[in-house]
Each structure stands twice: as C-alpha cells, then as structure tokens.
Amino acid sequence: MDWREGESGTxxxxxxxxxxxxxxxxxNLIPGSTLPRLEQLAEQFSISRLSMREAIKLLSAKGLVSSxxxxxxxxxxxxxxxxxxxxxxxxxxxxxxxxxxVRSLFEARVIIExxxxxxxxxxxxxxxxxxxERAFQSMATTDPRSPESIEADVAFHQAILNGTGNEFLAAxxxxxxxWLTKAFRVQRIAEPAQEHFVPQHRAVFEAIKRGDAEGARLxxxxxxxxxxxxxxxxxRIMDEGA
Amino acid sequence: MDWREGESGTxxxxxxxxxxxxxxxxxNLIPGSTLPRLEQLAEQFSISRLSMREAIKLLSAKGLVSSxxxxxxxxxxxxxxxxxxxxxxxxxxxxxxxxxxVRSLFEARVIIExxxxxxxxxxxxxxxxxxxERAFQSMATTDPRSPESIEADVAFHQAILNGTGNEFLAAxxxxxxxWLTKAFRVQRIAEPAQEHFVPQHRAVFEAIKRGDAEGARLxxxxxxxxxxxxxxxxxRIMDEGA
DNA sequence: CGATATCAATCATCAGACGTTTGATCCAAC
DNA sequence: GTTGGATCAAACGTCTGATGATTGATATCG
Numbered sequence: 025m026d027w028r029e030g031e032s033g034t035x036x037x038x039x040x041x042x043x044x045x046x047x048x049x050x051x052n053l054i055p056g057s058t059l060p061r062l063e064q065l066a067e068q069f070s071i072s073r074l075s076m077r078e079a080i081k082l083l084s085a086k087g088l089v090s091s092x093x094x095x096x097x098x099x100x101x102x103x104x105x106x107x108x109x110x111x112x113x114x115x116x117x118x119x120x121x122x123x124x125x126v127r128s129l130f131e132a133r134v135i136i137e138x139x140x141x142x143x144x145x146x147x148x149x150x151x152x153x154x155x156x157e158r159a160f161q162s163m164a165t166t167d168p169r170s171p172e173s174i175e176a177d178v179a180f181h182q183a184i185l186n187g188t189g190n191e192f193l194a195a196x197x198x199x200x201x202x203w204l205t206k207a208f209r210v211q212r213i214a215e216p217a218q219e220h221f222v223p224q225h226r227a228v229f230e231a232i233k234r235g236d237a238e239g240a241r242l243x244x245x246x247x248x249x250x251x252x253x254x255x256x257x258x259x260r261i262m263d264e265g266a
Numbered sequence: 267m268d269w270r271e272g273e274s275g276t277x278x279x280x281x282x283x284x285x286x287x288x289x290x291x292x293x294n295l296i297p298g299s300t301l302p303r304l305e306q307l308a309e310q311f312s313i314s315r316l317s318m319r320e321a322i323k324l325l326s327a328k329g330l331v332s333s334x335x336x337x338x339x340x341x342x343x344x345x346x347x348x349x350x351x352x353x354x355x356x357x358x359x360x361x362x363x364x365x366x367x368v369r370s371l372f373e374a375r376v377i378i379e380x381x382x383x384x385x386x387x388x389x390x391x392x393x394x395x396x397x398x399e400r401a402f403q404s405m406a407t408t409d410p411r412s413p414e415s416i417e418a419d420v421a422f423h424q425a426i427l428n429g430t431g432n433e434f435l436a437a438x439x440x441x442x443x444x445w446l447t448k449a450f451r452v453q454r455i456a457e458p459a460q461e462h463f464v465p466q467h468r469a470v471f472e473a474i475k476r477g478d479a480e481g482a483r484l485x486x487x488x489x490x491x492x493x494x495x496x497x498x499x500x501x502r503i504m505d506e507g508a
Numbered sequence: 509c510g511a512t513a514t515c516a517a518t519c520a521t522c523a524g525a526c527g528t529t530t531g532a533t534c535c536a537a538c
Numbered sequence: 539g540t541t542g543g544a545t546c547a548a549a550c551g552t553c554t555g556a557t558g559a560t561t562g563a564t565a566t567c568g
Binding site for chain 4: 278279313314315316317320334337
C-alpha cells in the first residue's frame with residue numbers, strides 16, 4: 025500500500041484525518057488492516073507526530089479506527105462507524121455516491137420524515153409552522169438552480185425534523201442537510217425543470233398547517249418517491265460519466 | 267461557576283471529557299457560555315494542557331463545544347450536538363433519565379424499529395434470521411434479571427436493525443444498545459415479573475421468520491408500547507427516589 | 509467620528525523526551 | 539517437550555516548554 029498523499033493537506037490535523045477517512049470509507053483501506061506507525065504517517069502528511077495523533081483521534085471518535093499500544097492503529101468494521109457523522113457522510117458521498125447508498129438513504133428517509141411531518145402536524149407551535157412556511161416561500165420564489173433554493177430546501181426538511189421536538193428524530197436533520205447540499209448538482213442536473221418540486225413541498229406544508237397528519241404523511245411520501253427517482257437518475261449520470 | 271472536580275478523573279483525557287461532557291448535557295453549563303482557559307481547566311483536572319486539549323477536542327468532535335483563538339471554548343447549542351453519540355447518550359442517561367428523554371426515545375423507536383422489522387421480514391437472509399433466533403432463544407432461556415438476558419435483548423434489537431442492510435437504520439442500533447444496557451436496572455426493577463417480555467419478542471421473531479411484514483410491524487409496536495410503560499414507571503421510581 | 513494599525517489573549521502546532529501498555533520471545537523448571 | 543513466567547521492545551500515550559497563528563479589543567491617526 026502506497027501511503028503517499030496526492031491531495032495536499034489543508035488544515036493540518038483535519039486535512040490528514042479527511043484524507044485518511046476518505047480512504048477508509050471508500051474501501052481503499054479495508055477493516056482489520058493496520059495503519060502505518062504514527063511517525064511514518066506524520067512524515068507522509070508532512071505534519072508533526074502530535075497533529076497526526078490528533079487526526080487519528082478524530083477518526084477514532086467517529087469509530088473508523090481504533091488504536092492501542094503495540095498493536096498499532098487498525099481500521100474498525102463498518103458496523104462500528106458513526107455513519108450519521110457529518111464528515112463520514114461527506115467523505116462517503118464524495119467518494120462513492122453509488123446507487124446502494126442513495127437507496128439506503130431514501131429508505132430511511134421514507135420511514136422517518138413522513139412520520140415526523142405527521143407529528144409536526146399534530147403538535148407544532150406557531151413558530152415552527154412559520155419557520156417551515158418561511159423555508160417553503162423561499163424555495164418557491166427563488167431560481168431552482170440557485171444556492172438559495174437548495175438552502176431553503178434543506179431548511180424546509182430540517183425545520184420539520186427539528187419541529188418534532190424529538191431529539192432523536194432531529195438527529196437526522198444534519199444527515200438530510202449534508203446529503204441535499206452535496207447532492208445539489210447531481211439532482212439539479214438530472215431534473216432541470218423542477219416543476220414538481222414546489223407543488224410537492226407545498227402539499228406537505230399545507231397539510232402540516234391545517235393539522236392534517238395523514239395528509240402530511242402521504243404528501244411527504246410522494247415527495248420522497250419523486251426525489252429518490254431524481255437522485256437515482258443523477259447517480260446514473262455520474263456513474264456513466266465516470 | 268466552580269470548576270473544581272468532584273469525581274476524580276479515570277483515564278486522563280477521556281475522564282476529563284466525560285466530566286465536562288456530563289456538565290454540559292445535564293444543563294449545568296448552558297450553551298453559549300465560555301469555558302475557562304485551557305491551562306486553568308488542565309490544572310483543575312490535574313492533567314497536562316495537551317491532555318486537556320484532547321479532552322476538549324473530543325467534546326468538539328461530538329459537537330458539544332467549539333474552540334477558536336481569542337474567543338475561547340464555548341458550549342454549542344443543543345441542536346448541534348451529536349445526540350446519537352454513545353458517550354453523549356451515556357452522559358445524558360446517567361445525569362437525567364427523565365420522562366421527556368424516555369418519551370422521545372420511544373417515539374423514535376416506534377417509528378424506526380417496527381418498520382425495520384417489516385423490512386427484515388421481507389428481505390432477510392437465513393443468517394440474519396438465525397441471528398435473531400439465537401438472541402431470542404438466549405433471552406427466553408435465561409433469568410430476566412441476569413446480565414445475559416439484557417445482552418440477548420440488545421442483540422435481538424440490534425440484529426433486526428442491522429438485518430435491514432440499511433446503514434442509516436443500522437446507525438440506530440448502538441443507540442438502542444446503549445439505552446437498554448443503561449436502563450437495565452431501572453426497567454428490571456420496575457417489572458420484576460417480565461412475563462410479557464418473552465412472548466412479545468417471540469411474536470416479533472415468528473412474524474419475521476414467516477416473512478409477515480405487517481405482523482412484525484404490529485408485534486413490534488405492541489412490544490414497544492409495553493416496554494415504554496415499564497421504562498416510564500422505572501423513571502418515576504427513580505425520580506421519587508431522588 | 510471613523511477607519512486603520514497595533515496589541516494581546518487564546519488556541520494551534522511543533523520538537524524532544526519519558527512513561528505505559530502489551531504482544532513476542534526466551535529461558536528455566538517440570 | 540511443554541508450560542509458565544520473566545524479559546524485551548515496539549507502538550501508542552503523556553508531559554513540558556516554546557513558538558506560531560488568529561482574532562477581538564484598543565488605541566491612534568486622519
């Protein structure tokens with residue numbers, strides 16, 4: 025295994041952690057394998073031993089590796105990874121946003137988000153509804169290809185998840201945010217028209233506003249079904265391009 | 267604010283992180299407040315600056331705090347925390363396993379776990395089913411008050427979540443494991459008899475085995491409803507004791 | 509009064525040393 | 539020959555003191 029680094033590190037510890045992390049989530053470094061010694065890694069990334077140690081600690085906190093004296097640092101099995109961690113997601117998406125990943129993500133979204141919308145429809149406060157409406161209005165009035173549009177999209181979904189008042193459901197909000205932001209180009213390339221986007225979000229919002237839990241649930245399912253199709257075609261385009 | 271530590275640190279960096287982390291999740295340190303300087307913290311925990319720095323980095327990786335030159339280290343808002351992180355959960359459970367926490371947890375479980383069981387019923391391989399059965403058999407044949415019983419219980423729920431083959435749903439498995447392990451005493455104290463436990467798990471397992479998605483879903487909902495009631499009465503007992 | 513330059517507080521990184529853990533090896537006793 | 543323990547060394551873990559980098563605050567000058 026060649027440990028020399030192609031991409032030059034940006035921030036010293038975080039950059040090294042990102043480089044190593046990418047190799048791990050991409051499968052370039054398989055679980056169970058042992059990393060080189062701390063000193064060697066430090067040298068190859070052109071950082072001090074201490075910074076390298078911090079980089080490894082970072083990966084360790086995300087469950088990607090595990091260190092012990094004499095045994096060295098080994099890559100932990102995938103089941104141990106913090107798969108909802110922001111960095112892990114970003115590394116995974118940028119390395120291999122393949123079809124299986126998209127399918128898994130949307131399967132989870134279909135389970136979690138419509139139910140969350142139903143909860144919000146029942147128990148949401150005025151402020152939460154206002155926040156959702158603000159996000160929707162922004163989405164409806166900006167160019168679908170603009171960064172503001174994707175920001176509003178993210179805000180819409182996060183407002184619903186956070187609006188449940190449930191910290192465990194809310195934990196999914198950053199995941200959606202990361203995915204939508206990263207998949208921005210892919211999705212918008214795949215579907216330049218976007219006619220369905222605004223009406224489908226409107227249906228979700230209006231159901232929530234009138235306290236219609238079942239309506240919100242259904243509208244959200246429809247929204248996700250279409251959204252997944254777009255994402256999948258985007259992935260297909262990328263796969264062909266690669 | 268008195269920064270001196272009651273509990274003496276165990277492992278140098280992790281111990282300090284745990285002590286600080288507990289204070290943050292317990293609300294003892296409110297978001298937005300600034301922590302003392304690195305050197306002062308290090309002195310109060312009787313560790314070196316380096317170890318203290320690592321402790322803070324650990325909390326930083328979990329989203330609890332954020333450091334910057336000149337500004338110091340500040341506590342981040344709750345919405346930024348990695349609420350599914352093992353340590354954060356443990357700290358939160360041990361500090362305040364209050365009713366709201368239990369309600370949120372089971373609300374999320376009711377959304378995620380029955381659907382996961384339904385997925386497993388449809389798509390599970392022989393090995394996955396065998397693993398679930400192994401866990402169930404262990405649960406059925408051991409003393410409900412034994413550590414083996416709770417281990418089997420955790421294994422049962424984790425086997426289902428992992429059996430979906432969906433990495434995002436599987437991400438909830440450690441959460442369930444942490445909760446069940448930590449809540450062990452509470453639950454078992456509240457319900458010494460446990461007659462309902464085995465039959466309800468059996469119902470879930472058998473539905474999965476015969477590929478009955480709807481049956482698995484329903485059986486799991488019933489299981490969780492009873493389980494939440496037990497947990498809530500356990501929390502009530504603890505609240506009264508405190 | 510406002511814009512800019514300076515300052516200083518605090519975290520970030522470095523280098524070198526020493527401590528700690530633990531797998532591996534060797535040797536002795538049975 | 540096998541087994542058990544003592545020794546060794548390789549790797550991570552921690553410490554110390556110094557230096558660099560960043561940025562909020564302040565003072566100065568136009």
